[in-house]
Amino acid sequence: MAAADITRLMNNARARLAGATDQLLQIELFNVMDEFFKGSNVWNEDIDIIIPGQDPANTQYDVTPSGPSLVDKLLWVFTVDPNEPTARGSQIGAFMSTPGVLTLANQPSSDATYRVTVALTVQDPTKRDGYVTFPAWVLAKYRATILDGLLGNMMSQPQKPWTNTQLSVFHMRKFKNGVAAARVEWTRNNTYRRQAWVFPGGFSRGSQKGRSSWGGPA
Amino acid sequence: MALETVDKYVSFIRELLQDEKDTPYRYSNASIVRALSLALPEAKKLRPDLFLNVTIPTFVTADATLTTTVVPVDEMYRLALAYFCVGMMQLRDDEEVQDQRAAAFMSMATAKLTQVA
Numbered sequence: 626m627a628a629a630d631i632t633r634l635m636n637n638a639r640a641r642l643a644g645a646t647d648q649l650l651q652i653e654l655f656n657v658m659d660e661f662f663k664g665s666n667v668w669n670e671d672i673d674i675i676i677p678g679q680d681p682a683n684t685q686y687d688v689t690p691s692g693p694s695l696v697d698k699l700l701w702v703f704t705v706d707p708n709e710p711t712a713r714g715s716q717i718g719a720f721m722s723t724p725g726v727l728t729l730a731n732q733p734s735s736d737a738t739y740r741v742t743v744a745l746t747v748q749d750p751t752k753r754d755g756y757v758t759f760p761a762w763v764l765a766k767y768r769a770t771i772l773d774g775l776l777g778n779m780m781s782q783p784q785k786p787w788t789n790t791q792l793s794v795f796h797m798r799k800f801k802n803g804v805a806a807a808r809v810e811w812t813r814n815n816t817y818r819r820q821a822w823v824f825p826g827g828f829s830r831g832s833q834k835g836r837s838s839w840g841g842p843a
Numbered sequence: 844m845a846l847e848t849v850d851k852y853v854s855f856i857r858e859l860l861q862d863e864k865d866t867p868y869r870y871s872n873a874s875i876v877r878a879l880s881l882a883l884p885e886a887k888k889l890r891p892d893l894f895l896n897v898t899i900p901t902f903v904t905a906d907a908t909l910t911t912t913v914v915p916v917d918e919m920y921r922l923a924l925a926y927f928c929v930g931m932m933q934l935r936d937d938e939e940v941q942d943q944r945a946a947a948f949m950s951m952a953t954a955k956l957t958q959v960a
Binding site: 643644646648649652782784785786787 | 889890892893895896917919957958959960
């Protein structure tokens with residue numbers, strides 16, 4: 626049985642989409658969540674990987690999330706100092722031309738642990754009951770936006786009892802605005818009245834070079 | 844719940860056709876079951892979402908299996924299949940029926956699948 630929050634979402638959708646089956650709603654919910662996560666970056670995970678020293682340049686390292694999810698973007702990489710586990714190390718230049726495969730700008734000369742932060746999106750398989758898997762707090766925080774996306778996608782389907790092009794445009798516009806707002810909130814780490822800019826990294830541990838100045842990894 | 848299995852469809856369709864007395868039946872089981880087999884792909888053409896992960900079956904008239912053979916369609920759309928079958932029965936050249944009635948049932952079946960009707 627689905628959780629209470631997903632049941633509420635489905636009941637809201639069922640009431641507005643006469644004749645729609647749950648199976649189709651679940652398929653569209655997957656599409657909506659994929660678009661939401663790719664557009665907003667709100668689902669992040671820190672993944673520690675051990676980089677052996679003296680690896681050849683352009684060595685590729687697999688970055689694997691802990692749960693059923695797909696790596697969408699590389700956000701940032703920091704070193705982890707085993708002597709100072711509470712402090713963030715310096716930022717590392719890295720790339721991810723293939724999602725989930727990390728390449729470093731410079732290989733370390735000795736073994737090092739890097740903390741890779743990635744943005745995730747949804748992935749198959751869904752749960753046994755057909756629902757896509759993602760963190761519960763996302764639905765709690767963005768329930769209106771997700772409902773708009775679900776309604777907009779469903780109403781745009783041609784020749785269905787619930788087809789409604791006017792309302793589809795309305796809901797999709799609200800969904801797009803909601804995704805954009807979520808992205809802005811994420812860049813500000815969900816803090817109220819915080820400016821996007823953060824103090825340069827030279828005043829904290831690590832080099833100022835390459836430190837983000839727009840608030841992400843603060 | 845109504846219309847889960849093939850035999851329930853057959854009896855409901857006979858009710859609409861006023862063909863419930865086996866003396867013998869005016870419309871054979873084979874004919875009705877064939878119409879039901881045709882109804883599913885026709886419904887899939889209009890509503891592919893109703894048959895996600897479903898292989899469309901072809902029903903046979905072995906009486907013993909009609910009571911247990913499930914018709915794989917959502918309960919909201921079972922009436923559309925029944926209407927389609929009634930329309931198919933009445934499409935034949937028969938002094939008992941009129942073409943208008945057949946056309947009306949076929950239209951109702953389509954409307955049931957594509958509209959909130």
